Amino acid sequence: MRRRVRSVPGGFAGKTAVVTGGGSGIGAALTRALAAAGADVTCTDLDLAAAERVADGTSHLPGSVRAQQLDVTDGTSVGDVVDDVVATTGHLDLMFNNAGIALGGNTELLALEQWNAIIDVNIRGVVHGVAAAYPHMIRQRSGHIVNTASMAGLTAAGLLTSYVMTKHAVVGLSLALRSEAAAHGVGVLALCPAAVETPLLDADGVGGFSGRTYYLSGQGVRKAYDADRFAGDALAAVESGQPLLVVPIQARLAWRFARVAPGLMQRAAAGFVSRQRQEQRL
Ligand SMILES: NC(=O)c1ccc[n+]([C@@H]2O[C@H](COP(=O)([O-])OP(=O)(O)OC[C@H]3O[C@@H](n4cnc5c(N)ncnc54)[C@H](O)[C@@H]3O)[C@@H](O)[C@H]2O)c1
Numbered sequence: 001m002r003r004r005v006r007s008v009p010g011g012f013a014g015k016t017a018v019v020t021g022g023g024s025g026i027g028a029a030l031t032r033a034l035a036a037a038g039a040d041v042t043c044t045d046l047d048l049a050a051a052e053r054v055a056d057g058t059s060h061l062p063g064s065v066r067a068q069q070l071d072v073t074d075g076t077s078v079g080d081v082v083d084d085v086v087a088t089t090g091h092l093d094l095m096f097n098n099a100g101i102a103l104g105g106n107t108e109l110l111a112l113e114q115w116n117a118i119i120d121v122n123i124r125g126v127v128h129g130v131a132a133a134y135p136h137m138i139r140q141r142s143g144h145i146v147n148t149a150s151m152a153g154l155t156a157a158g159l160l161t162s163y164v165m166t167k168h169a170v171v172g173l174s175l176a177l178r179s180e181a182a183a184h185g186v187g188v189l190a191l192c193p194a195a196v197e198t199p200l201l202d203a204d205g206v207g208g209f210s211g212r213t214y215y216l217s218g219q220g221v222r223k224a225y226d227a228d229r230f231a232g233d234a235l236a237a238v239e240s241g242q243p244l245l246v247v248p249i250q251a252r253l254a255w256r257f258a259r260v261a262p263g264l265m266q267r268a269a270a271g272f273v274s275r276q277r278q279e280q281r282l
Contacts, residue, residue: 012235013038013062016089018082020072020129021099023050025198026148026191029231030096031055035063037235039094042085044070046099072099072125075132082132091143092136094238097129098148098191100166104205104214106282107161114206115162122166126173134177137186144187144238147174151194151251154244155258157269159214159276160205167192171244178243190244191234194251195224207282214276 017034021027023045031043035058043065045051051067058065070081086092100122103114126147137143152160153167174190181188195201195215201224203211216224225248237245246252258265276282 011037011239012094015039015093016042016085016091017094017096018042018044018085018092018129018133019096019098020044020070020078020125021046021148022067022096023047023054025200026193026196026227026230027096027098028054029227030098030234031065032058032061032228033231033235034094035061035065038062040089041065042068042081044068044081046071072097072128073120075124075128078125078128079132082129082136086136091140092133093142094144094146095129095133095137096146096148097126097170098146099125100148100150100200102160102163102200102203102205102211104160104163104211105207105209106159106277109206110162118162118166122163123169126170130173130177134181134186137181138184141185143185144189145174145177145181146189146191146234146238149174149190149192151192151246151255153190154192154246154251154255155265155269158273159209159282175243187238187241189234189237189242191230191237192244192246192251192255193225193230194248196227196230197224198227208280209282210280213280217276217279 017039019027019031022031022043031041031054034041040063043051043054048069055065055067070077072078103118147170149170150167152164153171156164171190174188178188201212201215233247246255
């Protein structure tokens with residue numbers, strides 16, 4: 001059941017939010033953080049049962065969470081979910097385009113279907129969310145679009161080439177849109193974390209590739225970032241109007257290194273790929 005809470009300027013209470021990929025990992029943590037802050041959340045996922053489990057776990061929180069099945073590769077369905085929130089509540093305040101998949105391994109092993117699948121979810125999925133939410137936000141002259149990109153959208157190391165491509169697209173989309181959207185009172189934020197502790201780390205790729213080994217050794221961190229802590233950082237970044245959220249500090253340093261010394265960064269990436277190929281016998 002949906003509960004209406006009076007909107008608190010600058011806060012999340014009473015705000016309406018749609019989260020894609022909300023059944024697991026970062027999307028589930030974003031849903032919990034929003035509900036804890038009093039927002040009314042439509043938690044969507046390809047996996048309805050997963051979204052329902054997340055919603056069930058938030059019943060003690062001040063906000064409300066409604067679970068809904070949604071495949072972000074289906075643009076019409078994404079539009080229907082967003083239109084339904086606007087029709088029911090009169091507004092859409094926050095659109096989290098978060099659903100994503102990863103695919104690692106030597107690029108020559110990728111089938112065309114795998115390239116298309118990652119483009120469909122990670123790029124088209126975000127485009128569908130933007131196309132659905134942005135016109136409503138322009139009309140209401142407020143709102144925030146939050147796209148889950150990745151540290152892989154700011155730096156580029158191989159064995160994750162298709163993923164890196166999609167996340168660079170999400171960063172580009174977010175920053176360009178942000179420069180247009182400000183005039184309409186709409187904010188845009190791209191989330192660019194390094195490894196976050198979610199099931200995605202164990203989504204192995206082609207040819208024996210291990211995501212967990214790759215992500216953790218590549219970023220100079222021993223432990224992946226906590227998803228709930230990351231969701232809290234993300235809401236703080238929405239409130240402060242940041243363009244990009246890059247965590248942890250090692251990721252910010254790597255990003256700076258890539259901008260200051262792109263040639264050296266490329267050499268470092270090649271060395272990393274070579275070590276990963278040896279370590280993982282790829
Ligand atoms: N975990 C990390 O280390 C990390 C780091 C940087 C960025 N990210 C990004 O964070 C986002 C969330 O990933 P996560 O780590 O929470 O992974 P996760 O696997 O825990 O969650 C992803 C969710 O997306 C859903 N999903 C997959 N395809 C979908 C589709 N077509 N339509 C709707 N939902 C779909 C899955 O069912 C799952 O519930 C992704 O965009 C990912 O690329 C993750």
